[in-house]
Amino acid sequence: MGLLFGSFLNVVIARVPAGESIVRPRSRCPRCGHQIAWYENIPILSWLALRGRCRACGQPISWRYPLIELLTALLFLACQRRFGWSPELVSALVLVLVLVPLSFIDLEHWILPHELTWPGIAAGVALSAPLGMERVRDSIIGAVAGFLVFWGMEWLGEKIFKKEALGAGDKDLLALIGAFLTWKPLLAVIFLSSLQGAVVGSLLLLFRGRAGPAPEPETPTAPPPATTPGAETLPVGEPGPAPEQAGPERADEDEEDDWVPGPTNIPFGPWLSLAALEVMLLGPWLREVLPVPLDLLLTGAR
Numbered sequence: 001m002g003l004l005f006g007s008f009l010n011v012v013i014a015r016v017p018a019g020e021s022i023v024r025p026r027s028r029c030p031r032c033g034h035q036i037a038w039y040e041n042i043p044i045l046s047w048l049a050l051r052g053r054c055r056a057c058g059q060p061i062s063w064r065y066p067l068i069e070l071l072t073a074l075l076f077l078a079c080q081r082r083f084g085w086s087p088e089l090v091s092a093l094v095l096v097l098v099l100v101p102l103s104f105i106d107l108e109h110w111i112l113p114h115e116l117t118w119p120g121i122a123a124g125v126a127l128s129a130p131l132g133m134e135r136v137r138d139s140i141i142g143a144v145a146g147f148l149v150f151w152g153m154e155w156l157g158e159k160i161f162k163k164e165a166l167g168a169g170d171k172d173l174l175a176l177i178g179a180f181l182t183w184k185p186l187l188a189v190i191f192l193s194s195l196q197g198a199v200v201g202s203l204l205l206l207f208r209g210r211a212g213p214a215p216e217p218e219t220p221t222a223p224p225p226a227t228t229p230g231a232e233t234l235p236v237g238e239p240g241p242a243p244e245q246a247g248p249e250r251a252d253e254d255e256e257d258d259w260v261p262g263p264t265n266i267p268f269g270p271w272l273s274l275a276a277l278e279v280m281l282l283g284p285w286l287r288e289v290l291p292v293p294l295d296l297l298l299t300g301a302r
């Protein structure tokens with residue numbers, strides 16, 4: 001089931017940002033328009049059998065397709081192992097079905113389309129109904145709290161740093177996570193996503209000269225000293241770093257809307273999604289490993 005749903009998520013990822021229907025036209029090769037037959041569309045197996053190439057034109061088919069199928073299948077399996085055959089499993093699987101496409105769309109286009117986030121918030125609240133009224137209440141509080149926390153941070157960021165620290169869709173994504181997981185683990189999700197984003201951002205900064213997820217406040221101050229030594233250590237023949245020299249020019253103009261992500265920048269949405277899945281799937285394990293006060297703070301466990 002995870003493989004089949006993963007195959008469908010590939011369609012969602014390709015079509016939703018383009019504003020296209022996810023049901024109507026049958027899948028075609030984006031390069032030659034060859035209509036894809038059912039036997040060319042079997043998760044993972046077809047991609048392997050075709051050796052990653054379109055049968056008609058021979059152009060490569062992205063490895064993202066089998067990757068998303070495999071990832072969705074593994075996450076489905078992990079959810080089943082975590083929740084068993086329970087009503088909570090349904091909610092967990094639907095969360096996977098929303099977070100996987102949102103993450104890959106955000107990585108590619110730097111948007112979190114509300115065509116996915118808003119119905120997702122509604123689904124999160126609705127799917128908590130079989131788990132009891134208390135859960136519905138906590139789910140609604142989670143959605144509102146998630147939205148307000150990032151709305152407040154955005155407002156503060158604009159007032160204090162005079163810059164956009166979070167994408168507009170991040171509020172909706174945290175509201176969605178709150179609707180599915182309730183308000184209790186929201187602090188853990190924010191903490192884990194920021195921590196992991198900062199660690200990977202720092203590593204990219206170290207190895208690629210300049211990087212970082214958008215919300216890192218140290219990013220604007222870090223590049224100036226890093227540009228010169230960073231440029232020297234970069235591998236020769238790497239075309240990536242050239243656009244990064246646009247940094248200083250950007251600073252003079254002081255505009256935010258025309259901001260273009262650098263080649264190594266990562267949006268925040270995938271980090272939030274990753275943290276939500278970690279808290280959902282590894283929650284009991286985290287509770288055992290972490291010292292009690294930290295565990296209370298992070299997982300909201302009673």
Ligand SMILES: [Zn+2]
Binds near residue numbers: 029030034057
């Ligand atoms: Zn083709």
